Amino acid sequence: MSATPGTSITLCPHGPLLVRGDFELLDAMGLTVDPRRGTVALCRCGGSLIKPFCDGTHKLLEFQAPDPTAARAPNIDDHPRSPT
Amino acid sequence: MRTLPRPRGPLSSALLNLLERDDPSRAPELADRMEQSPVDPDIFFDEDLQLCLFVLYELHYSGFDSVADRWEWNTDLLQLRSRIEERFETRIMQSIPAIPRVEANAQSVAEALSAMVEAAPGRSVADFVARRATIDQVREFLVHKSIYQLKEADPHTWAIPRLGGRAKSALVEIQGDEYGNGLPGRMHSQLFARTMAGLDLDGEFGAYIDRIPAIVLASVNLMSLFGLQRRHRGAICGHLAIYEMTSSLPNAKYARGFRRLGFGAPVTDYFDEHVEADAVHEQIAARDLAGGLVEAEPQVAGNVFLGAAAALLLDGLAGTWQVDTWESGATTLLPAAEVPA
Numbered sequence: 001m002s003a004t005p006g007t008s009i010t011l012c013p014h015g016p017l018l019v020r021g022d023f024e025l026l027d028a029m030g031l032t033v034d035p036r037r038g039t040v041a042l043c044r045c046g047g048s049l050i051k052p053f054c055d056g057t058h059k060l061l062e063f064q065a066p067d068p069t070a071a072r073a074p075n076i077d078d079h080p081r082s083p084t
Numbered sequence: 085m086r087t088l089p090r091p092r093g094p095l096s097s098a099l100l101n102l103l104e105r106d107d108p109s110r111a112p113e114l115a116d117r118m119e120q121s122p123v124d125p126d127i128f129f130d131e132d133l134q135l136c137l138f139v140l141y142e143l144h145y146s147g148f149d150s151v152a153d154r155w156e157w158n159t160d161l162l163q164l165r166s167r168i169e170e171r172f173e174t175r176i177m178q179s180i181p182a183i184p185r186v187e188a189n190a191q192s193v194a195e196a197l198s199a200m201v202e203a204a205p206g207r208s209v210a211d212f213v214a215r216r217a218t219i220d221q222v223r224e225f226l227v228h229k230s231i232y233q234l235k236e237a238d239p240h241t242w243a244i245p246r247l248g249g250r251a252k253s254a255l256v257e258i259q260g261d262e263y264g265n266g267l268p269g270r271m272h273s274q275l276f277a278r279t280m281a282g283l284d285l286d287g288e289f290g291a292y293i294d295r296i297p298a299i300v301l302a303s304v305n306l307m308s309l310f311g312l313q314r315r316h317r318g319a320i321c322g323h324l325a326i327y328e329m330t331s332s333l334p335n336a337k338y339a340r341g342f343r344r345l346g347f348g349a350p351v352t353d354y355f356d357e358h359v360e361a362d363a364v365h366e367q368i369a370a371r372d373l374a375g376g377l378v379e380a381e382p383q384v385a386g387n388v389f390l391g392a393a394a395a396l397l398l399d400g401l402a403g404t405w406q407v408d409t410w411e412s413g414a415t416t417l418l419p420a421a422e423v424p425a
């Protein structure tokens with residue numbers, strides 16, 4: 001952990017996104033979702049029963065998170081977009 | 085604790101007698117008496133020794149209403165404690181699998197801890213509670229848990245001043261949550277007391293000590309063994325990592341079991357809170373606490389994994405014993421005292 005900006009998001013390998021620091025969690029209407037603790041784990045596998053929070057289900061699903069260093073690699077051509 | 089427990093054998097009789105009479109002059113003979121007592125091959129299940137250890141450790145926590153605080157640092161009792169601990173540690177070392185050797189980086193430590201969890205034997209109390217436990221059995225389940233959960237987090241807190249940097253921040257972050265983030269009534273120990281109250285159980289720490297058998301006390305004594313000693317600062321961190329990593333999914337099952345039996349909030353609050361909180365804590369505990377400690381002090385890596393292995397070992401033994409006993413149709417509680425006529 002480096003001397004940081006106000007907020008950090010950690011990509012937990014094969015697990016949730018750990019959000020630490022100053023943040024606000026908002027629903028689609030812009031209303032605050034109470035995080036109930038300083039640091040939260042947000043579901044990344046899609047399987048949690050308490051979304052947006054993690055409940056450990058990624059372990060049952062054997063969720064494989066993509067390698068973050070490769071995240072930008074997929075060919076942009078795979079998702080052709082018409083010029084706007 | 086309000087009262088001293090009932091003795092369970094010669095050594096605990098002598099110890100409790102000493103504390104009751106508040107007579108330090110008779111303390112020196114205790115450690116010798118321990119030497120004379122036969123070596124039980126399985127101290128994990130030894131009622132007399134585990135109760136002694138529990139009482140000796142409790143002097144460092146909230147103590148006993150009737151026992152003077154200065155007994156905490158009585159050198160004869162400390163000597164007795166270290167002799168019992170020696171047997172306890174020897175037995176642990178004989179019983180755990182080989183300690184993993186990994187590179188001193190947080191990711192490798194976290195992966196090794198996950199692999200240990202996956203490989204751990206033992207029957208699942210959570211599955212039993214979720215699907216099959218009766219109301220009497222879940223009450224027994226709460227009674228056993230109460231001997232730790234009513235002082236949840238305390239044994240690991242001893243480690244805070246012994247750590248630095250990333251590991252210390254991680255531990256403080258987890259413990260802050262365990263102690264309710266400063267909100268009165270939100271401490272996990274208080275949530276647990278409310279769960280007990282919902283089943284008409286006494287939520288005062290130690291109220292059921294006389295009903296709780298050695299193997300359960302052993303799993304709690306283990307935390308004090310590691311927590312109270314600087315040389316075991318790695319082990320107490322490894323222990324906490326395992327506790328956090330084996331919590332979210334089982335707690336969801338406990339919640340399901342209590343709902344199946346017709347309970348809702350506030351009885352289920354303790355379990356629901358742990359599903360969510362420990363999904364956070366397990367990430368912090370494995371990577372930042374255990375991993376951060378190993379990065380800072382690579383020489384304690386073996387001790388971190390010893391703590392992890394010991395946690396899995398004792399919880400596995402206690403869980404297997406509990407489920408086997410329930411399946412045989414028996415109670416897991418020690419018999420209640422006969423009320424004197």
Ligand SMILES: [Fe+2]
Nearest residue numbers: 236262272358
């Ligand atoms: Fe907790």
Ligand SMILES: [Fe+2]
Nearest residue numbers: 328361362365
């Ligand atoms: Fe926790």
